[in-house]
Each structure stands twice: as C-alpha cells, then as structure tokens.
Amino acid sequence: MNIPAEVKTAAGHTLGLKEINPGDMLDLIEAAGSAMSSASAGAWLGYAQMICSVTSIDGVPVQMPMTKDEVRHLATEIGNDGVAALSPIFYPKADTKASDVTETAKN
Template sequence: MTDSSAVVIETASGKKLEVKECTPGKILKILDAAGTKSPSAAWMRYATLVCSVEAIDGKPVMIPQSKVALEQLADRLGNDGIVAVANFFSPDEEKSDGEGAATDTDPDIDTAKN
C-alpha cells in the first residue's frame, strides 16, 4: 500500500484500487489542473473520485497536473473503477445500474415525478 490510511477495493474487472479521501490540498491541486475556467460541481465530484485513487494494482498514481492527465487517469480506471470508487465513498447512495443510468429509486427522479 502506498499510504497506511488508504483502503484497497476491487473493481468488477479485478483491478485493485487503493483509495483515500481527498485532502483540501489535493482538492486545490485538482482546481489548479482544471485551469482558469471554473469547473462545474459535477466535474469536481467526478474529478475528486478519480483523484482519490492512490494506486492501481499496487502501482502509485500521480496527482494529475492537467485536465488531459485527469482524463487519462479516469480512462485507466475505467467505468467499473469509477463505479467501485463511488460505491466505496457512498455505499448507501448506489443510484445507478452500473452503467451510469439513473434507476427508479433515484431521489431526483422521485422529485421530478411529483
């Protein structure tokens, strides 16, 4: 493990990801990587999930220094990696079917129905 406070989770495809909650300093680095244009809240949530990965299959991951590097890390994680990290941080809020589509139990859909 790269950090004693990191936790190892496994993706559906068998990748082992070491994850750790982003520190305030890491959040600032993500904002710096975003550049001068202020990212949306959704972009920041996604970037925070991606940057919470400390290692993939035991190999340390560097904090992305640009949007392109962030996109490359997201691609390395793959969809199942993002789902695994999201479920790790919000296990009670599993709102997707694993493909990113909202399900009927999504509170936003319930609100829209009413």
Template sequence: MGVKIIQAGETAAPETGPVAPAVQTPTPSQTIVAAAPSKKVAEIELSSGRTFTVRKLGPLDRMLASKAIGSEHVVNALYANYAMIACSVTAIDRQPVSMPSSQSQIEALVFRIGEDWDELTDEMGKVFKTAEPDTFDPDAVKN
C-alpha cells in the same frame, strides 16, 4: 470484492518473505509521515478483479486538484466531481499513480478507471462516509 483500510506508514501491497524485528530507528521520512495528520487510505478490490488504492483528499489536495481542473471546469459540477475522485486514486492494481496536475492527466486517469468507475465511487462513498454530526445532549453537560 473487499476493502482494506491502510494506516499512515503501511504499504498497500502485502509484504513477502520474513519480516525483520522492528528494532530499527525510524528514518527521517518515516518520522515525517508518522507526525503528519492521519490520512485515510483504502485499498478497494472490485468485482472486475482490479484493485484501487484511494485516499481521502485533504484541503491542500483539493486546492491542487482544483488548480489542475482549471477555472473553466471547476464550476462544472459533473467534471469537478469526476476529477476529484480521479485525484483520490493513488494506485491501480498496486501500481502507483501520481496525482494529476493537468486536465489531460485527469482525463487520462478517468479513462484508465473506465468501466469500474461506478463501483469504485460506490465503494469510496462507503469507506469515506463522514460520520453524522454529534447531537447536543444538555444533560451530558456538567456544571
């Protein structure tokens, strides 16, 4: 089991073969990705041998996921929690997975994750754990 944090612009799968020198002009897509706010992405290998690439959902992602969940299920905390985690998965065994856009797609993705669900959510919790808020130190403030 292992976790690899992936920075914007990196690929989840290791590259094969010789790597050309990095003297190329970035493509327009690479420029946009580099300028975008950094999204935390991790590749998580579970004890089952399966690998999941997951990302921390941003505000727009959460909004789109809520739309896919639907108004009747978004108030159901259990359903919404499963759906949000499923929407965080971007690849299974390095095969890309699209973000679900309907309840049936969410349920199909939860089904694909299957028995790995608990271990995956535990590892995601460790990777995406938010830092404790800073405490205010009045002595650190200078006049």
C-alpha cells in the same frame, strides 16, 4: 468521509485509495482551469475528486493528476469498471428503510 484503503473492481483489479486533502483539492481546482467557470463545475470537480482519490492500480502507484488531461488519462486507466467500484464510496445511496418512512409519517 470514510474511504477504504483499497477497493476491488468487478474485473478483479485493486484500486488503492486516499482521501483528498485540502491541498490536493486546491491543486485539483487549479487543474480544472476553465472547467471551473462552467455550469458543470461542481459535477466535474466531484467526479475528478473521486478519480483523483486513486493512488494505485493493482499495486502500481499513480501520481495525483495536475492537469485536466492527466485527470482524463487516469479516469481512462481506471475505466468504467473502476468508476463502478468507486461510485458507491463517493455517492452512497440513502439507506432509508420502509420502517423509517412509516415512523416519519406517523409523526
């Protein structure tokens, strides 16, 4: 995954970003605790990974959350505007063009 160093929100806030490394992911799984045993574990972990990739908000550093409550607090700080800016980076839509579909159909 290619994550930019920062992203601007529609409201003009700047979020500093980093790619979550394997050690961070293990910490995040541990922070998830009982959430990992639920049916929504994958969704929670994916969303939390996106939230935890934020290293600063408007130049003010934020620490990697170590508990579910800290993940929730950071998500609240990032807000809907921040999540809207992060989502295309972590969940890009398929870039399928009509011509690609036509070519596939021809084969």
